[in-house]
Amino acid sequence: MRRAFADTRFGPPAVGVASLLLALALLEALIAAGVINGFIVPRPSQIIAAIPRIIVEEDVLDRFLQTALEALWASLLLTVVGIGLGMLLFRFRLLRLATETWVAALASAPVVLMYPLFLVIFGRSATTIVMIGFAAGLSPVILKTVEGFAGTRKVLLDVGRSFRLTNTQLFHKILLPAALPTIFVGLRLGLIFAMINIVGVEFLINFGGLGQLINELAERYDLPGTYGAIFFVVLVSVVFFFCAERIERWLRPGM
């Protein structure tokens, strides 16, 4: 019976929403009981109440779009440049052996802290934010692209060769579809890194979308408003993940 419920269309999301509500209720109770200091952590009910207020007074929808648009540009760059570089590294083994460690090291570099450099190059603009998000998300996309291509089962390539595919056909019809699931793992990771850094830079340079709003609200010590704005950051990620999943299923059926 349990298994059947897990397979229903609305079962898993319903359980997800229910556990979220439960967690919020628990938090509310803990704050009400004084276990958690209500001056530092606002009550969930206050946060929810703040959401309509920041929508009206702080132009949240506009800022939401701004941040989402920056994230969109960053992910497009990640897709094109990241997958492109990954393909290059896969194709040329020397390049791969020479640079793979560096690319992996890049993943742990705190790219946000380089924002002054980006400010000098791109100015105090959306471009700076997009470029930092892109730089932060690049290495997982490259690494996972290489991994996806290199991990293609040899027998699938042998099938292609025995049917006399050209190298281009081998790439489009076998290598790419075989690598897609792994590439998408990289894109998701890259998107997470990009998102964190985009909002972080908006906060730091006090410019643009939700990050700037969080900065302002925090300075005014409007904690319910701050958390309400963070909720919208999460919402941007949710939208992107949802779209990524749709695109993956469309490009690579049969999972």
Added chain:
Amino acid sequence: MASSTVPRTTVVRSSAQPGGREEHALEVENIVKRFETAEGTVTAVDGFSLSVAPGEFLSVIGPSGCGKSTLFNIIGGLMGGYEGRVTVSGETISGTHPAIGMVFQEESTFPWRTVIENVAFPLEIIGMDKRARQMRARHFIAMVGLDGFELRFPSELSGGMRQRVSIARTLASEPRILLMDEPFAALDEQTRLLLGDKVLQIQQDLRQTTLLITHNITEAVQLSDRVLVMTYRPGRLKRVVKIDLPHPRDSEVISSDAFGRYVAEIWHDLRVEASLGMHEDESRARNEKSKR
């Protein structure tokens, strides 16, 4: 990837002579294949020859590691760097040849394609239009008994069904010569027997020249007109056994006396080779242990 690619269709020399060797659909002459490994040169195949008549069903049987897959890859044109010669209807080939279709030992369906898209794959590659190729694909899907599963993905099928998809996909390219490398190795005995019946029946219908590589004696005797027994490494030809069992055959044949005699005869030869292989593995393991 590109660096290891063997050239496609290169007909090096045509030695077709009227009335001469033309009666052979496939001829393999004196193949020698050596691998350079860390422990030195390994001769995987040593002077192996065979010739297959058009429409013949031939099995090559030998112990694990005797060079069967190596031979299969050489004939299929996926492996270069060997001595000797492979000819198809008199043409010497190097690289893949359109007349040869291969079914691999490993699971090889494309998981991102439905059954019908898998089977239509070779037709898509040659540029057949969608309707025509779907029709052809349906024909071959029915042939392996998978009608009704056209729109399923491989992940929704059993191992035996997937292997049938691979077989149908290779059949769809209508090769004159079908090479199969232990296509049933991963299956249970019952499925293996029934699938063997299916393959034999299809082969009898299409009159395809078929070369089956196997280490299963029952399978070899059940299906073949001739069985070639290979020695343990280096792989050489040890013996040829002609199987004089009446056609049409099905897996019921395994209960006959004649069948039993053939199996016993082949096992007698193979046993020596198989135990050689086992001894070598054991002594290598012992050496490695004493080294440590």
